[in-house]
Amino acid sequence: MRDDERKRLNEKKLAELEPDFKIKVDFLLSCLESRGWHVYIASAFRSLPEQQKKVADGKSRTMKSKHVLTTADGRPAAQAVDIVDSRWAWNMPKDALELFIDFLADMDSATTDLGLTWGGRGEWWLEHYPPHGDWAHVEAENLP
Numbered sequence: 807m808r809d810d811e812r813k814r815l816n817e818k819k820l821a822e823l824e825p826d827f828k829i830k831v832d833f834l835l836s837c838l839e840s841r842g843w844h845v846y847i848a849s850a851f852r853s854l855p856e857q858q859k860k861v862a863d864g865k866s867r868t869m870k871s872k873h874v875l876t877t878a879d880g881r882p883a884a885q886a887v888d889i890v891d892s893r894w895a896w897n898m899p900k901d902a903l904e905l906f907i908d909f910l911a912d913m914d915s916a917t918t919d920l921g922l923t924w925g926g927r928g929e930w931w932l933e934h935y936p937p938h939g940d941w942a943h944v945e946a947e948n949l950p
Contacts, residue, residue, distance in 0.1 A: 807844075807846065807892040809844075812844065812845075812846045812892050815846050815847065816835060816846055816847050819846075819847035819849075819850040819851075819887065820832055820847070820850075821882075822850040822851035822882040822883075822884050823850055823851075823882075823883070823884050823885070823887070824875065824883040824884065824885050824946065826946070827884075827885045827946040830920050830921075830922060830946070831847070831887055831944070833920060834889070834916055834917065834920055834922065834944065835847075835889070837912075837916040837919075837920075838889070838912060838913070838916060841912050841916075843891050843909060843912065844891050844892040844893055845889050845890065845891055845892070846889070846890065846892050847887045847888070847889055848888045848889065848890045848895065848896070848942065849873065849887065849888040850873070850882070850884045850886075850887050850888075851873060851874070851875075851876075851882035851883075851884040852871065852873040852874050852884070853874070854869075854874055857869055857871055857873060857874050871886060872884060872885040872886035872945045872946065873886045873887075885945055885946035886943065886944065886945040886946070887943075887944050887945075888942040888943055888944075889913070889942055889944055890942050891909060896942070910926055910941055913926060913941070913944075914926060914927055917944055921947055922944050922945065922946065922947060923944070923945045923946070923947050924943070924944055925940030925941060925942065925943030925944070925945075926940070926941040926943075
């Protein structure tokens with residue numbers, strides 16, 4: 807994916823987020839890019855039918871996902887995103903384990919600094935999404 811395509815996609819996905827969460831995710835993307843990652847938001851807002859399909863396909867464990875949140879008038883206001891590197895997306899090359907571990911470390915550090923919940927950290931995530939948790943998933947903590 808070219809840089810201009812990645813940036814355009816990120817702008818589109820950022821528009822689907824709750825405003826306070828959007829600010830944090832935009833900063834998270836900048837932090838990861840400054841560390842050399844080619845990140846993009848692979849998923850932000852999901853409609854209820856899209857989430858139902860994720861659950862049916864075993865790709866999500868809940869219908870209470872922060873991906874499906876909307877405003878009172880029905881506009882997308884997601885408080886969750888899935889962030890991946892455009893060079894491999896969900897398909898990390900098997901010979902690049904060290905690179906993947908570096909990516910996970912940077913996600914952990916940046917999300918911690920921003921007070922965000924990251925799907926690669928914590929017992930629940932690791933138990934339900936082994937071996938690395940839901941490593942692309944980032945969600946808001948304690949937003950209204």
